[in-house]
Amino acid sequence: MTAILELNQITKVYARAAAVENIDFTLLRGEVHALLGENGAGKSTLTKMIAGVVAPTSGTILLEGKPFSPKTPSDALKAGIAMVFQETSLVPSMTVAQNLFLGNEKVFNRVRGINIAAQQFMQSLSFQVDPTLQVTALGAAKKQMVEIARAMLLKAQVIVFDEPTATLTPEEKRHFFELVRTLKSRGVSVIFISHALEEALEISDRITVLRDGKHVLTDLTANFDRARIVRAMVGRTLSQELYGTRKSTIRPPGRRVLSVSNLRVGNTVKNNSLSVFAGQVTGIFGLVGSGRTETFKVVAGVIKRDYTNGGEVFLEGKAVRYRVPAQSVRDGVAYITEDRKIEGFFETMSIKSNVFVGLLAKTRFGKFWLRNREIDTVGEKWVNSLQVRAVSKGARVIELSGGNQQKAVIAKSLVQEPELIIFDEPTRGVDVGAIAEIHQIINRLADEGKAVVVISSYLPEVMLLSDRLLVARQGKVVEEFSPRDATEETLMYAAVH
């Protein structure tokens, strides 16, 4: 196979810190090339340079043997390079069809015409998405489908997928893999960024590992196993300890902190009942649509349960019905969202300001006079405590890597000194090294006697962390397991049958 894209000694420097340094990278025609590394390793920066989102500080890019230096993403698109971003880049207020054809509109457009074209195109990909729906009404998985469809529509020769499967269900993932194989058979080259190592091992032809902005190794996928990838990614031997080990000690339950009885929320939560105990990690496993997130959003006051026959929520034995999240925060509930970029932080504010905002949420009337010293002190304490790593002290949260962003979101909640902490997909889009650190935080909280809930779609994670395992299906908890008895098969069986 010949090379379609070559990067030679590519470097990108932000604020005197090199995000990517002297990287050589080759993409062959018709190959699926997995790009792996911890968050902050430089994967996104590298691919953004390929897609014309940012310009390299030094080094050269060759596309089909010719020098290539895209100034904008549309330059890259014209040259046949499309990027499907980690976070959706769709316009929420526009319809699916309008998003698909955005930037490629004709002088005169008929709504009906683009709807039909979009419908036909989506059907050709076997994507069940109504093109007339507004993107804001779509779930994460469907948004991802639209993103992928848009890249396909542009007839790109190189498609970069940045964490494409993070929000997809197992079934949708299989479908996505089929799609990638189809692309490959048509001679399209794919760069695939993922934190799910099994996916990289399953779908890619070659794997490149980056660490701290530097190239570590590139080899055929057949020559890799999980341990080798992890070793290369983190530069230390984590082997399989991160996942795959059975929990050896189970914390005994403390007092009942949360009790949800016969909860109903529209069609998503149906007569759901569960308890959460102090000093334990309660793991909630379920597939997309099982009502896990909605249940705990009701607990945190983010959404409301049905008024008639909506069930009851008891916190420390007291019946509660929160109108707004601030009330639950004051009662010691922290909900750490699965969608950190939208709901988790203020992206243009610094880490310490974000942390301090968390503290302000706890007070009933806020603070009339803010002292910078207090903001600094509180912020630094939590940055140090959770080891949030940033280029500079005043760095904005948006500039952090995914793992550090997540730690900042956790710090923002923990500063409120909650008694019940709900982690919704705590390690989604987070690199392997940060996963271990976030797991340590979760375990530390449970050891301190807090009631901890971990909602996760990733079985090894939920099995490793939980002292109790609850499986949700179709809007309610259907089974409880002890980690001693649970296997991936039994949990998945409970989740789908």
Added chain:
Amino acid sequence: MFDALASLFRRGGSSLSVPILDGALKPNNLLEQAPVFAENPDLEDIALGPDGEIYAACGFVVARVSENGELVPVSAFDGAVTALTFLSDGSLAVALGNRLIIDAGTPQSRTIDMVDGKPLMAVNALHAQADGSLLICDGSQQRPYPDWSRDLMEKGASGRLLRFDRASGTTAVLAAGLGYAFGALVDGQGRTLVSESWRHQVSAVTDRRTTPAIAALPGYPARMAPAPGGGLWLSLFACRTQLVEFVLRESDYRREMLRTIDPKYWVAPALSSGEDFLEPLQGGSVKQMGILKPWAPPRSYGLVVLFNADFIPVLSLHSRTGGRHHGVVAVVQRNDDLFVLSKGAGRILRLSLSQVAAEGAQ
């Protein structure tokens, strides 16, 4: 009509919810599969005798339960025995519904039928203290003991916890206005506890005032027994269901039901079920292929819970919907053996706690 409107303004809107059996209360079949130690349809209460034997109240007699499960009568009375215990000096105290007999079966026996100017009505549990005194549960001031279901349907709250002082020979009221007192205990930390069945809680009693010690139980608590380490065993004679909770909110319906329906077909908790097709069911009780599913809403249930000294549940034993060992009203631990009285089945069950632990029950 008024009930329907009022329900919208209650806490939680019109929601009807019951606590879930999860965590340490996760259902199992340990009680259902427990070996039967003794059997008699009239069994009412059990107690550990001073000789280390198990004694049972069975109809009009108190009987010793031999190791082979035979009931050997030791005392007979002129009424059905509703509770028994042995005082610290080894003497027997029994309740006959509206009477209490101290030093029963001896020439010195004395009868108490009135306390604080009010007659005893439904004495259903006795607990002897180390100082020779006796805690007495008078379940209701309105209805006799066999009529407990009517007391629930009338939302009775007239139970009393009494204390008989051996030294002075007087009986005092420790707490009144209880939502059916059905079990008393002074735990390892000296706290006086009483089961309030209709309030689904175990209350701590101090200076004639009660505060919830174990609240929001998923069933109706009954008699208690001390457990090693300062904890306690609690028997629950039935589980709560949304249907019964609903009926308890619907005053008109309830009044009509009490007036016109045979009590055994009331929408109310029961000590046993499945014997008559006229019994009320909730949600059809989820019967598939002729088998009543164990997760169906239970009309009767068997449940024993072990609480530690901090009142946190650590172990539970269940006989689930469709099972036999329902209506558990008493439990006694003797070394490694746990004796459980299933009144619904008319059986005393004997479980080995080390075996239970080995089976890894939560």
